[in-house]
Structure formats: C-alpha cells, structure tokens
Amino acid sequence: MATRKLTRSQQLQQVILYPIDWIEERSGLIGGIKYFLFRKVPGDVNWFQTLGSATLTAFLVQALTGVVLAMYYKPDPQNAYSSIQHITNDVWAGWLVRGMHRWGASVFIILLFMHMGRVFLFGAYKYPRELNWIIGVLLLLLGMLEGFTGYLLPWDQTSYWATVVGINLNGTAPFLGPFLAQFLQGGTYINPDTLARFYSIHMLLIPGAIFALIGLHLYLVIRLGVTSPPWSKEAAGTGPLGAPSTDGKRAGLVRPRTRRGIR
Numbered sequence: 001m002a003t004r005k006l007t008r009s010q011q012l013q014q015v016i017l018y019p020i021d022w023i024e025e026r027s028g029l030i031g032g033i034k035y036f037l038f039r040k041v042p043g044d045v046n047w048f049q050t051l052g053s054a055t056l057t058a059f060l061v062q063a064l065t066g067v068v069l070a071m072y073y074k075p076d077p078q079n080a081y082s083s084i085q086h087i088t089n090d091v092w093a094g095w096l097v098r099g100m101h102r103w104g105a106s107v108f109i110i111l112l113f114m115h116m117g118r119v120f121l122f123g124a125y126k127y128p129r130e131l132n133w134i135i136g137v138l139l140l141l142l143g144m145l146e147g148f149t150g151y152l153l154p155w156d157q158t159s160y161w162a163t164v165v166g167i168n169l170n171g172t173a174p175f176l177g178p179f180l181a182q183f184l185q186g187g188t189y190i191n192p193d194t195l196a197r198f199y200s201i202h203m204l205l206i207p208g209a210i211f212a213l214i215g216l217h218l219y220l221v222i223r224l225g226v227t228s229p230p231w232s233k234e235a236a237g238t239g240p241l242g243a244p245s246t247d248g249k250r251a252g253l254v255r256p257r258t259r260r261g262i263r
Contacts, residue, residue, distance in 0.1 A: 035222070036218075036222060039222065041225070041226045042226060042227075042228040042232065044228055044229065044232050045226060045228065045229075046229065048118045048122070048229070049118075049226060051111060051114050051115040051118050052115050052221075054111050054115075055108065055111040055112055055115050056214065058104060058107050058108040058111050059108055059143075059210065059214070061100060061104050062101060062104050062105065062108055063207060065097050065098075065100050065101040065104065066101060066203070066207075068097050069087060069097060069098060069101055070203060072086065072087045072091055072094070073087070073153065075153070075195055075196055075199035076192065076195065076196070077155060077192045077195055080153065080154065080155035080195060081154060081155050081156055084098070084153075084154045084155075105146075105147045105150065106147075108143060108147075109143055109144060109147060112139065112140050112143050113140070115136075116136055116137075116140060119133065119136065121230075122227055122229060122230055123227070123230055124227040128224060129220070129224055129227075131220060132217060132220040132221065132224070135213050135216055135217045135220070136217065138213055139210060139213050139214070139217065142206055142209055142210050142213070143210070145201075145206060146202060146206045146207070146210070148163075148166055149198045149199075149201045149202040149206065150198075150202045151163060151166075152194070152195065152198045153195070153198065153199060153202065155195060160190065163190065163194075163198075164190060167181050167184050167185060167190070168181070170184065184197065184198070185197075
C-alpha cells in the first residue's frame, strides 16, 4: 500500500518534535509539564491568583543573579568589599545584576507577604490545604532568613552593624537564643568565620531548602487545585477530592467530608 509523501513542512515538524517525543517516550516529563501548564482551573480566577507565580518568578531571578554574583564575589574579610566594588564598577552589566539581586530581595519578600495575605483572605488555607499553608509559612521564614544572611556579604559598616543587631536579637530568645547566636557568628562575636558561614548558608543551605519546599508546594497546588474567590459560586478547586454539592451550597474543597461509617 502506497503511503502519502510528507510535505516539507511536515518533515520539518517531525525533525523539530523528535527530541521532544524522545524525551516524552522515555520519561513522561513533557506530559507532566503540559498537565501543569494546561490543567483546568476555576473560570472566575483573577489577578490575585498570579501572586504565587510572581513570587516564584522573583525567586528564580534571585537565584539566577545570585549565581552570577557568586562568580565574582570573594567571601573573605580582606576581599569581600573590594569584590563588590569590582562587580559594580568593572564587570560588564555588574551594576545591573547586583541591583536586580539587591532590590529583588525586597520584592521577593513583599510578594511573599502579598501572596500569603491573598491565601488568608480567600480562605485557601482551609481543608484540605492546611499542609500547603504550613509550607508557605516555612517559605516565608526561609525567605526572610535568606535576606538576613545575604545582608552581611558586602562586609561594610552598614551590613556589619545591622548583622550585629540581628544576631543580638536572636540571642535574646529563650533556651536556644545563645546557641543560635553562637552558631551564626561562628564564635562569641562576629569574626572572619562569620562571613564564610553566612555565605554558605545564603548560597547553599537555604536555597536548597527553598527549592525543595517550592517543589512540594507546587505539587500540592496541582493535586488539590486552585481556589476560587470566596464570592464565587463555582467549586473551590479541581482536585481529586472534590465532590458535587448535594445540598445546594458551594461545592469544592472547602470542608471535610464525612468518612464512610463515621458520623
């Protein structure tokens, strides 16, 4: 049986899609990405629902600019400040990258607060999304700690004394306060080891934890669905736990369902 000859455009399409099909056949990754990007969401979502994506974008910008800055930054007391000046004045577009990282930190924290405020006001922290709310609180704490550890890295007078105040505040906490202050300082006072410790926490420990929590956060968002505004008549989510309303009230993932055999 003769087969129809493919046109040039069809051949070109096959060539372009071959790597994608190859990856999909062996990993299923493309299908997962498509499900994440094109899943069903309530029809009445608004711009408030974009605060989470905006926060994630701000974090990715921080991660990217942080990697670039780490290529030129020298985490030792003798060269830290001069390396910052070199980045700002000598490296091509270094002033731009440093400015994006410096002001982006504030933007990231502001967006975190706005996103959590939206979740609270919309009641999106309720059943069955309590775990996602807890993860969000942990991300907020880690984000603030990331900003605190990064503030010392320029190693100038402003960052030094601001860090002294911050560590002293932590040191006043009951029980763990003195231990926490000594751990952050690498001793009983701020010394050269403090800068290396803050740099490792800022570059390795906290970003790794944030990436892991963001992955879990996104998984729960996909699994449980996106919440509608409180005034919506549609379901609060599209996740597998949702059930149609039988009492005329708003359906969706907004309250626990009675387990079988339990009243």
